[in-house]
Amino acid sequence: MKKNNIITLNQFISDQQNQFPFVKGSLSKIFRDIQLAAKMINRDVRKAGLIDVLGNFGETNIQGEEQKKLDVISNDVFLKLMDFGGDCVCVVSEENDDIHWCPNGADAKYILAIDPLDGSSNIDVNASIGSIFSIYKRLSPDKPVSKEDILQKGTAQVAAGYVIYGTATMLVYTTGNGVNGFTLDDSIQEFCLSHPDIKTPETGTIFSLNEGNLNEFPQGVIDYIAWCKESNKEEQRPYSARYIGSLIADFHRNLLKGGIYLYPSTAKAPNGKLRLLYECNPMAFLVEQAGGKATNGSIRIMEIEPTDLHQRSPIIIGSNNMVNKVIEMLG
Numbered sequence: 001m002k003k004n005n006i007i008t009l010n011q012f013i014s015d016q017q018n019q020f021p022f023v024k025g026s027l028s029k030i031f032r033d034i035q036l037a038a039k040m041i042n043r044d045v046r047k048a049g050l051i052d053v054l055g056n057f058g059e060t061n062i063q064g065e066e067q068k069k070l071d072v073i074s075n076d077v078f079l080k081l082m083d084f085g086g087d088c089v090c091v092v093s094e095e096n097d098d099i100h101w102c103p104n105g106a107d108a109k110y111i112l113a114i115d116p117l118d119g120s121s122n123i124d125v126n127a128s129i130g131s132i133f134s135i136y137k138r139l140s141p142d143k144p145v146s147k148e149d150i151l152q153k154g155t156a157q158v159a160a161g162y163v164i165y166g167t168a169t170m171l172v173y174t175t176g177n178g179v180n181g182f183t184l185d186d187s188i189q190e191f192c193l194s195h196p197d198i199k200t201p202e203t204g205t206i207f208s209l210n211e212g213n214l215n216e217f218p219q220g221v222i223d224y225i226a227w228c229k230e231s232n233k234e235e236q237r238p239y240s241a242r243y244i245g246s247l248i249a250d251f252h253r254n255l256l257k258g259g260i261y262l263y264p265s266t267a268k269a270p271n272g273k274l275r276l277l278y279e280c281n282p283m284a285f286l287v288e289q290a291g292g293k294a295t296n297g298s299i300r301i302m303e304i305e306p307t308d309l310h311q312r313s314p315i316i317i318g319s320n321n322m323v324n325k326v327i328e329m330l331g
């Protein structure tokens, strides 16, 4: 796209306010704070090797995963900005066992679910990592927040997106009216529209999963991977295997080029590894808005009724035709 003029994320959101009234007020202020968090995390990620934020924090999170220093720093940035902004009543974070209640947010309308820094095993080796966010509206602002407000299905999301700290830093989001991507222009420290109205190809030639677990996958997935590797010139098979071990990096490449990402159930992760509230649901919202599909193998990811803050789900997500092929082979 030839860029005649720069459209910043703030300008884009204020333009959207005219078209979509609900994006007014506190939701756009939450986006402002997410942008600021992204810029602050980007700063630390870019200097990680120089300011002693690599390595382990020395504790593990509820997932039993060793917390990297940047995980904790990123989480603190999001929580502090949401506390200061007062537009969220609470935050569900991968890094916090329990709900983080925002002190100034008692009357706020929105709930934020985040994975503040996903792919953290890649931090020390300079591979792309990212932040994921999902935003819900509380169901009854005139009553105290209940479990029902927090554990809403993915279909109830009012917004979702991610920031990828890659060769460029990009913020990709949806409010249910398509998907748009903004690239951080370091010279002016603004996210500028670079990928308007992203649509993911109906089919692709990339499959992304950890084949080390292949023998533990459901038979339909094993059959699908074998099918991807068969020679069929007409259908451009064998497909290409691309897996970085960082959901956002794998998802972002497949979103733009076409492809499929799978994290099925395994012996070690009988419910899959990815968390429903702040990984599966936001990515499912984005991919559907871009014309793709996301399932747990049986039902649409966004139809899963959550029962726990940190529950996991198997996920098969990406180009529509590719996800449908896996569903067909799962029988």
Ligand code: P6P
Pocket: 118, 119, 120, 121, 210, 245, 246, 247, 248, 250, 273, 274
């Ligand atoms: P495995 C990172 O920890 C993550 O949650 C995703 O970003 C990534 O796709 C996946 O786990 C990698 O998991 O088991 O293949 O190392």
